Amino acid sequence: MEALEILFTASFWVAAIRIASPLIFATMGELICERAGVLNLGIEGIMTAGAFAGWFTVYLGGDLWTGVLVAALVGMTLGLLHSVLTVPLGLSQHVVGIGITMLATSLTYYFYRLALPEVTSPPKIVPFEPWAVPGLSKLPIVGEALFNQTPLTYMAFATVIVVAWALYRTPLGLAVRAVGENPSAVEAQGISVTIIRTGAVMAGSALMAIGGAFLTMSAFNSFFFNMINGRGWVCIALVVFGSWRPGKALIGAILFAAFDAYQIRLQQLSGGIVPYQIFLMLPYALSILALIVVARRATYPKALMVPYQKGER
Amino acid sequence: MRLEPKPAPSLAASILYPVGAIFGTFIIAGLLVMAAGANPISVFGLVLKGAAGSQFAILETLTRATPLIFTGLAVAVAFRAKLWNIGAEAQFYIGATVTVILGTGALPLPAFILVPLLMIAALLCGALLLAGPAWLKIRFGVDEVVTTLLLNFIVLLFVSMLLEGVLKDPMSLGWPQSAKVMTEAQLPRIITGKRLHYGFVIAVALAIALWFVMKKTVLGYEMRAVGHNAGAARFLGMPVNGIVMKTALLSGGIAALGGFSEVAGLKGNLTLDLSPGFGYTGIVVAMLAMLNPIGVVFSAIFVAGIFVGAAAMSRAAGVPSYIADVIVATSLLTMVTAIMLSRYRVRWR
Numbered sequence: 001m002e003a004l005e006i007l008f009t010a011s012f013w014v015a016a017i018r019i020a021s022p023l024i025f026a027t028m029g030e031l032i033c034e035r036a037g038v039l040n041l042g043i044e045g046i047m048t049a050g051a052f053a054g055w056f057t058v059y060l061g062g063d064l065w066t067g068v069l070v071a072a073l074v075g076m077t078l079g080l081l082h083s084v085l086t087v088p089l090g091l092s093q094h095v096v097g098i099g100i101t102m103l104a105t106s107l108t109y110y111f112y113r114l115a116l117p118e119v120t121s122p123p124k125i126v127p128f129e130p131w132a133v134p135g136l137s138k139l140p141i142v143g144e145a146l147f148n149q150t151p152l153t154y155m156a157f158a159t160v161i162v163v164a165w166a167l168y169r170t171p172l173g174l175a176v177r178a179v180g181e182n183p184s185a186v187e188a189q190g191i192s193v194t195i196i197r198t199g200a201v202m203a204g205s206a207l208m209a210i211g212g213a214f215l216t217m218s219a220f221n222s223f224f225f226n227m228i229n230g231r232g233w234v235c236i237a238l239v240v241f242g243s244w245r246p247g248k249a250l251i252g253a254i255l256f257a258a259f260d261a262y263q264i265r266l267q268q269l270s271g272g273i274v275p276y277q278i279f280l281m282l283p284y285a286l287s288i289l290a291l292i293v294v295a296r297r298a299t300y301p302k303a304l305m306v307p308y309q310k311g312e313r
Numbered sequence: 314m315r316l317e318p319k320p321a322p323s324l325a326a327s328i329l330y331p332v333g334a335i336f337g338t339f340i341i342a343g344l345l346v347m348a349a350g351a352n353p354i355s356v357f358g359l360v361l362k363g364a365a366g367s368q369f370a371i372l373e374t375l376t377r378a379t380p381l382i383f384t385g386l387a388v389a390v391a392f393r394a395k396l397w398n399i400g401a402e403a404q405f406y407i408g409a410t411v412t413v414i415l416g417t418g419a420l421p422l423p424a425f426i427l428v429p430l431l432m433i434a435a436l437l438c439g440a441l442l443l444a445g446p447a448w449l450k451i452r453f454g455v456d457e458v459v460t461t462l463l464l465n466f467i468v469l470l471f472v473s474m475l476l477e478g479v480l481k482d483p484m485s486l487g488w489p490q491s492a493k494v495m496t497e498a499q500l501p502r503i504i505t506g507k508r509l510h511y512g513f514v515i516a517v518a519l520a521i522a523l524w525f526v527m528k529k530t531v532l533g534y535e536m537r538a539v540g541h542n543a544g545a546a547r548f549l550g551m552p553v554n555g556i557v558m559k560t561a562l563l564s565g566g567i568a569a570l571g572g573f574s575e576v577a578g579l580k581g582n583l584t585l586d587l588s589p590g591f592g593y594t595g596i597v598v599a600m601l602a603m604l605n606p607i608g609v610v611f612s613a614i615f616v617a618g619i620f621v622g623a624a625a626m627s628r629a630a631g632v633p634s635y636i637a638d639v640i641v642a643t644s645l646l647t648m649v650t651a652i653m654l655s656r657y658r659v660r661w662r
Binding site: 041081085088089090091092094095096098099100102103105106107109110113114117194229230233234236237240275277278280281284285287288291292295296298309310 | 316345348349399453455456458460462463464466470473474477478593596597600631633635636638642643645649653
């Protein structure tokens with residue numbers, strides 16, 4: 001019974017929304033890339049770089065929003081590198097993505113060690129504080145969970161709305177969706193496939209980096225090695241689970257985060273009878289399961305992972 | 314811009330571009346070394362000295378290359394058939410775990426039976442581990458990149474659970490590590506008193522065998538055909554799904570053999586830091602070798618040299634040893650670009 005009561009506590013949902021926030025940013029980022037036809041496996045490394053860049057900016061004395069901006073710029077730069085290699089050059093998106101993840105991660109660790117050669121425990125910053133929305137935050141459970149979070153969490157939800165609106169309601173969004181489905185038709189309209197895809201990957205990578213920065217600037221107050229810990233790969237699964245739609249992907253991210261928050265609490269309840277590693281495995285196993293469940297009806301963007309060459313059919 | 318295939322890629326281009334890629338990598342790394350306030354020439358000199366400057370350095374580089382040959386071969390075989398196995402890390406750990414489970418006394422057998430038995434057991438378990446994602450790919454169309462990546466995390470947690478539970482060495486004073494495998498389960502050292510072990514010989518022999526399989530056998534031909542164009546291979550009546558599954562079994566098994574070799578030849582027991590990312594580095598090793606099994610031996614030695622040399626350099630020059638990871642990752646990206654540019658001509662209009 002105790003295990004069920006958890007679901008009706010405000011602190012559980014506060015944690016779930018907090019855990020969901022970085023996933024929402026990064027999932028939206030990956031979704032934009034994939035809708036434009038580019039699988040971005042650099043996500044894990046870009047999140048690592050963003051986590052470091054945002055935190056380090058604040059550590060050097062920048063304010064929190066400058067940190068978010070720097071993280072986004074670092075993400076865009078890595079996204080530009082990814083798209084130069086995969087869009088005009090048409091290199092394997094799998095290999096380049098893994099390469100970007102390795103490069104971004106190793107560069108981050110290199111600069112971390114360079115900047116802080118002697119420290120054993122990384123220095124702390126003052127992270128984003130929760131900001132209660134007047135009125136709404138007084139609602140039972142929902143108010144606490146949704147309207148008493150940090151500004152970055154509100155930004156995560158706003159991102160979903162902006163991405164959904166831009167994809168489905170603007171000419172630019174139509175172009176992004178079209179290059180992911182039928183690039184030669186877009187080129188026939190006089191729009192450059194290369195530019196649209198590059199822009200989408202850069203914007204998506206910026207969101208991934210902000211997702212990473214959420215961890216060091218809102219969820220925690222410091223940067224650790226292996227901090228992303230597979231979250232990027234989970235987001236790739238969430239995009240598939242959400243059928244490449246922002247709204248569905250948001251629901252997926254919240255469900256996943258709720259499950260993650262729940263397993264942490266179950267772990268405490270079980271009192272050490274079940275090894276804690278079993279609980280930690282569950283989110284990864286759930287991601288694989290989700291992929292299997294939706295696999296049959298997954299409608300991939302038709303040009304996903306297909307490089308486009310002008311004049312080729 | 315447009316890419317046009319060159320009618321006949323010249324020999325000069327196919328050598329010059331990869332050499333240029335490595336050169337470019339070291340220019341980028343040199344800039345990062347300068348950012349650390351050190352002189353790149355002297356730093357790279359120290360890396361070279363640490364990797365190959367003495368008998369000790371060379372043996373250390375070859376020892377470090379051994380697991381990378383295994384994971385590099387595993388990736389090369391899989392990528393050749395366009396099976397994106399990013400899970401060599403997990404398969405490596407499973408091979409090591411099986412070696413420890415069976416090699417610490419469960420099977421009281423003489424070495425000449427036990428060692429081959431452990432190799433077969435590791436091979437089978439690694440093959441089975443990749444068979445899962447391969448089956449999901451064939452049956453449901455689930456992308457194997459994500460499943461193999463996620464399995465890496467699951468398997469590492471599984472190993473952690475075993476090391477804090479049934480496999481924990483009671484003599485280890487709370488440290489999560491397994492007991493040492495029996496003497497009969499160990500691979501002998503090539504030179505007495507040095508760390509280089511017969512795992513290296515097995516790895517090189519395996520590379521030669523795989524080169525033969527890929528170039529001279531029907532299976533190798535089929536794997537290359539599926540990798541080149543799965544649709545065409547299916548049209549020609551090839552059992553594409555079966556070939557993908559065979560590739561997976563082979564690839565997973567090879568990576569697991571690497572785990573066996575590392576435990577039985579070098580470490581003796583299982584810990585959570587047995588592999589500092591050998592599975593991921595294997596991707597770079599395979600790509601630098603352009604997926605050629607013989608080439609994997611050389612690229613593994615190159616990559617191992619960077620890591621061993623950078624560790625020695627870091628102690629002397631104060632440049633973070635993560636420069637090795639940066640060099641390895643950069644070389645992957647520059648190499649795939651170079652290979653592309655050696656085969657295609659860029660037209661700007």
